Amino acid sequence: MIRNFLKLAIRSLLKYRFITFINLFGLTLGLTCCLLITTYLLNELSYDRFNPDAGRIYRVTRTFRSTNGSVALRLATISPPFGYYFPAEFPQIQSMTRLENAGTTAVRYQDKVLNQKDLYFADDHFFDFFPVRVLRGDARRSLAGPFSVMMTPEAARRYFGSEDPMNKIVRLGGLFNCQVTGIYEALPENAHLHPDMLLSFTTLEDSTVYGAANLRTNWGNNSFFTYLKLPPGYDPASLEKLFPAFLDRHMADEYKGYQPSKMTELGLQPLTDIHLHSHTDYEAEPNGDISRVYIFAAVAAFLLLIACINFMNLSTARSALRAREIGIRKVIGARRRELILQFLSESVLLTLLATWLAMGLTWLAIPWLNRVAGQHMVFASLLRPAVLVPLALAPFVIGVLAGIYPALFLSSFQPIKTLKGLFRVGGSSISFRQALVVTQFTIGIVLIVTTTVVFQQLRYTRQADLGYTKEHVITLPYNQEIQQKFEAFRTALLGNTAFVDLTRTSRVPTGRLLDASGASVPMGDTLQAVSSDVKYVTCDYDFLATYGVGLAAGRFFSRDYGTDTSNFVVNQAAVKAVGWKSDADAIGKEFRYDQIRGRIIGVMKDFHFESLHQRIVPLVMLLPPSAGPALAGKTQQINFNFMSVRLAGRDLPASLAFLERTWKGLFPETPFEYNFLDQQYDRLYLAEQRQASLFTAFSGMAILIACLGLLGLSAFAISQRVKEIGVRKVLGASTRGLVTLLSADFLRLVALSALIACPIAWYAMDRWLHGFAYRVHLQVWVFLAAGLLAAAIAFATISFQAVRAALANPVNNLRTE
Numbered sequence: 001m002i003r004n005f006l007k008l009a010i011r012s013l014l015k016y017r018f019i020t021f022i023n024l025f026g027l028t029l030g031l032t033c034c035l036l037i038t039t040y041l042l043n044e045l046s047y048d049r050f051n052p053d054a055g056r057i058y059r060v061t062r063t064f065r066s067t068n069g070s071v072a073l074r075l076a077t078i079s080p081p082f083g084y085y086f087p088a089e090f091p092q093i094q095s096m097t098r099l100e101n102a103g104t105t106a107v108r109y110q111d112k113v114l115n116q117k118d119l120y121f122a123d124d125h126f127f128d129f130f131p132v133r134v135l136r137g138d139a140r141r142s143l144a145g146p147f148s149v150m151m152t153p154e155a156a157r158r159y160f161g162s163e164d165p166m167n168k169i170v171r172l173g174g175l176f177n178c179q180v181t182g183i184y185e186a187l188p189e190n191a192h193l194h195p196d197m198l199l200s201f202t203t204l205e206d207s208t209v210y211g212a213a214n215l216r217t218n219w220g221n222n223s224f225f226t227y228l229k230l231p232p233g234y235d236p237a238s239l240e241k242l243f244p245a246f247l248d249r250h251m252a253d254e255y256k257g258y259q260p261s262k263m264t265e266l267g268l269q270p271l272t273d274i275h276l277h278s279h280t281d282y283e284a285e286p287n288g289d290i291s292r293v294y295i296f297a298a299v300a301a302f303l304l305l306i307a308c309i310n311f312m313n314l315s316t317a318r319s320a321l322r323a324r325e326i327g328i329r330k331v332i333g334a335r336r337r338e339l340i341l342q343f344l345s346e347s348v349l350l351t352l353l354a355t356w357l358a359m360g361l362t363w364l365a366i367p368w369l370n371r372v373a374g375q376h377m378v379f380a381s382l383l384r385p386a387v388l389v390p391l392a393l394a395p396f397v398i399g400v401l402a403g404i405y406p407a408l409f410l411s412s413f414q415p416i417k418t419l420k421g422l423f424r425v426g427g428s429s430i431s432f433r434q435a436l437v438v439t440q441f442t443i444g445i446v447l448i449v450t451t452t453v454v455f456q457q458l459r460y461t462r463q464a465d466l467g468y469t470k471e472h473v474i475t476l477p478y479n480q481e482i483q484q485k486f487e488a489f490r491t492a493l494l495g496n497t498a499f500v501d502l503t504r505t506s507r508v509p510t511g512r513l514l515d516a517s518g519a520s521v522p523m524g525d526t527l528q529a530v531s532s533d534v535k536y537v538t539c540d541y542d543f544l545a546t547y548g549v550g551l552a553a554g555r556f557f558s559r560d561y562g563t564d565t566s567n568f569v570v571n572q573a574a575v576k577a578v579g580w581k582s583d584a585d586a587i588g589k590e591f592r593y594d595q596i597r598g599r600i601i602g603v604m605k606d607f608h609f610e611s612l613h614q615r616i617v618p619l620v621m622l623l624p625p626s627a628g629p630a631l632a633g634k635t636q637q638i639n640f641n642f643m644s645v646r647l648a649g650r651d652l653p654a655s656l657a658f659l660e661r662t663w664k665g666l667f668p669e670t671p672f673e674y675n676f677l678d679q680q681y682d683r684l685y686l687a688e689q690r691q692a693s694l695f696t697a698f699s700g701m702a703i704l705i706a707c708l709g710l711l712g713l714s715a716f717a718i719s720q721r722v723k724e725i726g727v728r729k730v731l732g733a734s735t736r737g738l739v740t741l742l743s744a745d746f747l748r749l750v751a752l753s754a755l756i757a758c759p760i761a762w763y764a765m766d767r768w769l770h771g772f773a774y775r776v777h778l779q780v781w782v783f784l785a786a787g788l789l790a791a792a793i794a795f796a797t798i799s800f801q802a803v804r805a806a807l808a809n810p811v812n813n814l815r816t817e
Contacts, residue, residue: 023311024354026708030307031358031394033701035382036369037300039362042387043377044288046190047275050131053229056094057129058236058268060226061280064516064533065263072516072533076280078266079222080215081250086228089246092239095229097125098201099193101284103641104477106670107197108171109159115477115671116155116197119172123201129227130187136166137182148200150182155196172199174481174669176208189376192274193225193284219254225284228268236268281512292691299698302443306702308398309436310709311347348399355395372693374686434749440706441753441790442760447699448786449761450768454692456776457769460612461685464774467607468509469548472649473677475508476663477670478640483626485666486643492662498648498655503542504627504640509609510680513537513617517594521578527592532577534618536593537609538639540627544604546646553583554602557623565623566598572606574618593620608774611684615773644677703790707797714746714798735807742802743795750794754787761786 048054060082064073083098100121107116127139134142135153142150149170156165168180178199187194204210214221230236244261251260269278276290363379370377382391482489486504493499507513513535520527543549544556552572557564568591572583580586583603591600606616624639647655656674663672682689725738733741762778769775 020350022708022711023314023350024357026310026705027307027351027354027398028357028361029701029705030303031354032361032365033303033698034300035358035362036365037296037303037698038387039366039377039379039381040369040373040375041293041297041300042381043190043375044276044293046381047288048190048192048271050188050190051129051271052131053129054271056229056232056234057271058228058230059271059274060228061267061269061278062222063265063267065265066531066533067258067263067529068531069262070533073514074280075222075282075514076269076274076278076284077222077224077282078226079219080224081217081219082266083224083226084216085246085250086226090239090242092230092234093228094231095125095128097123097129097227099123099126099195099225099227100201100204100223101225102199104673105173106479107159108174108669109168112159113669113671114158115673118194118196120193120195120198121201121204122195122198126198127184129229130191132187133185135183135185137184139182139184142182143198143200144202145181146200146202146206147176147178148181148203149178150184150198151180152186152196153183154186156180156183173479176203176206178203190275192271192287219251227271236270240266240268281514286687289687292687295691296694299447299695302447303698303702303705304398306440306443306705306709308401309440310705311350313436313709344400344404348395351399352395355391359391372697373690437706437710437746437749438753438756440709441750441794442757444699444703444706445754445757445786445790446761446764447695447702448789449757449783450765451692451695451699452782452786453765453769453776453778454688454695456782457772458685458688458692460774460776462682464608464612466509466681467549467605469646470509470677470681472647472652473546474645474647474659474674475677475680476643476645476672476674478504478638478643479670480638481667481669482643483638483640489662489666492666493645493659496655496658498650498658500646500648501542501546502643502645503546504540504643505543506538506639506641507609508642508644508677508680509547509607510611510677510684511609513609513619519578519618519620520592522590530578530618532618534574534577534593534620536620536622538622538624538627540623540640543621546644547607549607550605552603552605554587554600556602556604557621557627563598564601565625565627566596567601567623568593568596568598569602569604569621570600571604571616571619573616574620575603577618591620593622596622612772612774613684703793707793710746710794710797711800714742714802735803739799739802743798746794746798747791750791751787754783754790758783758787 051057059076060078062075062078063071064075066072080098083096086093086096098121102119102121105116105119107114107119122143124140124143126143127134134150137150142148149172151159151165159165159170160168165180165183169177170180171177184198186196204215205212228239230239243266247260247264247266251264254260255263274283274287276288276293278287279289359382362382366377366379369375382388490502493502506515515537516533516535519530519534521530522528539557541557541559544551554569556569557567561567570586570591575583575586578586580589586600586603589600591598604619604621608616609619610617626639645659659674660672663670725742728738728741761783765778769778
C-alpha cells in the first residue's frame with residue numbers, strides 16, 4: 001500500500017509541475033533560512049557549555065551606586081583585595097581563579113616586536129576553571145612561579161616560528177623578561193574570552209609590576225576577573241546574602257561617611273549567562289544578546305510558517321484540478337481514510353525532498369552567514385542528535401501539519417458533483433486561503449518595516465552631530481617609552497604640515513567612560529557631594545584642538561598657566577548635574593574631585609564621548625602633572641593610555657609613512673599600530689549592522705516565498721476565470737481593465753495585511769529603539785512605504801499572470817464548455 005501511495009504521489013507531483021515547483025522551492029527556501037538561523041542560535045546558546053563544571057562556576061560582578069541610589073557603573077571585574085579575603089571568609093567557595101587583562105602589550109623576542117592584545121595575568125587555578133589541554137608544560141606548575149608565561153600554539157608560531165618555544169625568554173612592555181613555561185590549546189570559539197597568552201599571576205606581586213601590598217589593599221583598581229567554583233547544588237543566592245556584611249566589614253575606610261553596602265554591591269553571574277545575559281560596562285570581549293536570539297528564533301518560525309502557508313494554499317487551490325480524479329476514485333471504492341493518506345504522502349514526500357535540498361543549501365550558505373554575522377559557525381553543529389532527530393521528523397511533522405487541511409478538504413468532495421462538473425472551490429475554503437495570504441504578507445511587511453527602521457537608526461548614528469570631529473584622527477597606544485620622548489615626537493610631527501595636532505588622554509571618544517570619583521562643591525562652609533555620578537578623563541593641553549570640541553564658556557587648559565593641574569574643565573551636563581545657573585556661572589566656582597581641589601576654568605559643549613546607546617553624562621577633564629615635559633632620567637607616573645593624532649588628510653599614505661618612520665625611530669620597543677577613530681566609531685554599531693544585514697536577507701526571503709505562493713494562487717484563480725475573461729474581451733474590455741479586475745482581490749488582501757502589520761511593527765521597533773539614548777523617531781511614511789512596496793511586489797507578481805490571460809485569444813477560451 002505504501003509503495004502504491006508513493007507511486008501515485010510522484011505521478012501527481014510530476015503532473016502539476018508548476019505548483020510542485022513553487023511548493024518545493026518555497027519550502028526549501030523556508031527550511032534553509034530556518035536551518036541557517038538554527039545554526040546561529042545553537043552557536044549563541046552554546047557559549048561556555050563545553051565546560052563540565054559550568055553549572056558550578058560564577059563570575060563576581062560589582063555594581064557602583066551614586067549617593068542618590070542610582071546605578072552609576074556595573075562591572076564584570078572587581079578589585080584584587082576581594083580575591084585576597086574571599087577564600088578565608090567564605091568556606092563555601094571550593095576554588096577561585098583570577099585574571100587581569102594586561103591590555104595591548106609589546107612583546108619582544110630577539111629582533112621581533114609585536115603588539116599582543118589577548119594577554120592575561122592568570123593564577124595556577126586557571127586550568128581548573130577553563131578545561132583546555134596543556135600541550136607542553138604542567139597545568140599545575142607552569143603558572144606558579146613569577147615571570148612565567150604560557151601561550152597558544154598560534155601565538156608561539158608568531159614569535160618563534162618553527163623553533164621550540166619552551167624556556168625561551170620574551171620581554172614584555174620593554175619592562176621585564178618572562179620565560180615560556182608551557183603551551184596550551186586555545187579556548188573554543190564559543191568561550192566568552194580567548195587569552196592568547198597567560199602571564200603568571202604571581203608576577204603582579206613584584207613591586208615593579210604591581211606589588212603584593214597593592215593586591216591586598218587597592219580597592220579602587222577594579223580590573224580583575226574573579227571566578228568562583230561552588231559545591232554541587234549550592235544556591236549562589238545564599239552566598240550573595242553574605243556579601244553586604246563583608247563589604248561593611250572591610251570597606252568602611254573606602255566609603256567614609258557612607259555605608260559601603262549602600263554604595264557598592266557584589267553579585268554572582270553564572271558562567272553560562274555571560275555571553276547572552278551579561279551587559280556590564282566592561283567585558284572581556286563583546287557579548288551577544290538574548291533579545292537577538294529571541295528575535296531570530298521568531299524570524300525562523302515566521303519563515304517556516306510562510307512556507308507552510310504556501311503549501312496549504314496551493315494544495316487547496318489545486319483541489320479543483322483534481323476534483324474529477326477524486327470523484328472517480330471514490331466511485332471505484334476509495335475510502336476517505338485512504339484518500340487522506342494519499343494526499344499526506346504527497347505532502348510528506350515533497351517536504352522530505354525540500355529538507356534534503358535545504359541541508360545542501362545550508363552547507364553552501366554557512367560561509368556567507370559567518371561573514372554577515374561575524375561568527376565562526378560550522379555545518380557540523382547541526383550534526384548532533386538534538387538537531388538531527390527533529391530534522392528527521394520535520395518532513396513528517398511539517399508535511400502532516402501543512403497537508404492535513406488540504407487532505408481533509410480534498411477527501412470531502414462529493415463524487416456526484418465532481419463528476420458532473422458542478423464542484424466549485426468557494427465559500428469557506430476561499431476565506432481560509434485569504435486568511436493565509438494575509439498572514440504571509442503581514443509577516444513580510446513587519447520584516448520590511450523593521451529592516452527600514454534599523455537602517456534609519458544606523459544612518460542616524462553615522463550622520464549625527466557628535467560634538468567632535470572623528471575624521472582623519474588616528475589613535476595610538478601610550479606607554480613609558482613614549483612618555484620619555486613625547487616632546488620630541490610631537491615636535492617632529494607638527495613640523496610636518498600633514499599633521500594638525502596631537503593629544504594624550506586616558507580614554508578616547510568611542511570608548512566607555514568607566515572612571516569616576518567623588519565630586520563636591522561648596523555649600524556654605526562645607527563641601528556637599530554631587531548626587532550625580534561624574535566621570536573623568538585625564539588629558540593634556542591639546543584635547544580640544546585635536547578633537548574640535550567647542551567651548552561653551554571660559555577656557556581650556558593652557559601651557560601658560562602652571563596651576564592648571566589643580567583646575568577643572570567640565571561639560572555642560574556636569575553644570576546641570578551640579579545645579580549651576582548657566583555655563584558662564586560655573587566659571588570660577590570652587591570644585592573638588594577626589595583629592596584635588598581647585599576651580600572651574602572652562603565648560604565644554606556636550607559631545608558624545610560614548611556611543612549613542614548611552615546618554616551624555618557629567619564629565620570632568622583633569623590635567624595631570626605628567627602632561628608636562630618628562631624629566632631626563634626620571635620615571636614619571638603615566639596618566640595616559642592613548643595618543644590621538646589629527647592629520648590634514650591631503651595624502652594619507654604619505655602621512656602614515658612619515659608617522660611610521662618617526663615612531664620607529666623614537667620608540668623601537670613599541671610596535672607601530674594605529675586605528676582610525678571613524679572606524680572605531682563604526683565598530684560601536686557592528687552588532688546592529690550585522691542584524692540589519694540579516695534582517696534584509698531574511699525579509700527578502702519572506703517576501704520571495706510569499707510572492708511564490710501568490711504567483712501560484714493568482715495562476716489558479718485566473719485559470720478558473722478564463723471564460724469570464726473571454727466574455728469580457730468580446731464585450732470590449734481593455735487589457736488594463738482586465739489586469740485591474742484580476743489584481744484587485746489580491747491587492748485588497750495586501751492592504752489588510754498592512755493594516756494588521758503596522759501596529760505590530762510599530763510596537764516592536766519602539767521597544768528596540770529604546771536601547772538607544774539618542775534615536776530616530778518612527779515616521780508614518782516608513783509604514784506607508786512598506787505597505788506600498790508589498791503591494792507593488794504583489795501587483796508585479798499577479799500582473800504577470802493577469803496580462804497573459806488578458807492578452808490571450810478569447811476564441812480559444814470560449815470554444816469549449
